Amino acid sequence: VVREYKAKGRFTDILLGVVAIDDAWCLIIFALSLAISKALVFHTSNTFVFKVIFHSLIEIIGALMLGGLIACFAPLFSKFIRTQTELLIYTLGFILLTTGLAILLHLSVLLANMFLGTVLININKSNLEFFDVLKLIDSPLYLLFFVLAGVNLEIGLLKGIGITGIIYIFFRTTGKTVGSVWGGYIVKVEENIRRYLGLGLLPQAGVALGCALIAKNDFPEVGGMIFTTIVATTVIYELIGPLCTKYALQKVGDITIKHHQEI
Structure with missing residues (x-):
């Protein structure tokens, strides 16, 4: 939505930052929750549960280190790239390298690639x-x-x-809106940002679907219901979410109706 309407402003910058952090925390919490759920379903030993949690933390830290390490090497040979096609192949190569190594080392593929992008852009804006x-x-x-x-x-x-x-839609929507207002008060951002940030966070797609698909494969008995719930609610959120985000961007002035009509 931000790209479509070419939104620019403080609200847009905060929204994009919060979305990125939200996705990162989602993957970390999901990885821990998945490991704990497996331990509780397939084992009863408390000692084993703690071992699983510790192993999951190692996997998460390992994924972050892998993504960060590859991000440090990615720009080194980019000076030899001459065309957009070469740049595309080069970029996809590093993404596939990160994915392959994460699978080989039994690390989180999603977290490794997310941190690859995070470190890459923070090393150098170019x-x-x-x-x-x-x-x-x-x-x-x-x-x-x-x-x-x-x-x-x-x-x-x-x-x-x-x-x-x-129930899922109610608690997700409530969490996004209340969390945005509460977090805004804590960091003392402007009132209009606190008021409309929750609306901008309503769209749901990639990360939620990816996590649901993993849950479906790891828990055959209940995974189907989890995945179906996420897909169904994603359809609803993708119908109303972009409209809510557009409304929020208009209310804070990061896009205007005139600008939208010109686009």
């Missing part, structure tokens, strides 16, 4: 070119991701997620 070139292929990749999500969707479970979906 490294933004690595991300800009991915815009050439991001649309078909997003479509492919949602197609794969649809393939794993169990239609028969949709009728049973009514109350579960309502």
Whole structure:
């Protein structure tokens, strides 16, 4: 939405930063929760549970270190790149390298790649070119991701997620809005940012679907219901989320109706 309407301003900067941090914490908490859930389901020993938690922390730290290390090496040979095609191949190569090593070392693929991007852009702002070139292929990749999500969707479970979906939507929406206001008070940001930040955080897609797919594979008995709930609520959030984000951006003045009409 931000890219579509070319939004710019303090609210937009804070929104993008919060989204990035939100995704990172989501992956970290999910990794820990997944490990604890496995320990509780398949084992009863308290000692084993603590071992699993410790092992999960090692995996998370290892993923962050792997992504950061590869990010430090990625720009070294970029000076030999001459065309956009070469840059695209170069960037995809490092993403696949990070993914392959994470799988080989039994680390979180999502966290490793997220930290690859985080460290890469913070080392040098000129490294933004690595991300800009991915815009050439991001649309078909997003479509492919949602197609794969649809393939794993169990239609028969949709009728049973009514109350579960309502509870999920209620608590997620409440958490986003109340958390934004509360966090805004703590860091003393402007009132209009506190008021509308929660609306900007409502869209739900990639990270939630990815985590749900992992849960589906690791917990066959309940994973189908988890995944179906996330897919169904994602459809709802993707219908209302962009509208809420656009409304928030307009209210804080980062986009205008006139600007939108020109686009």
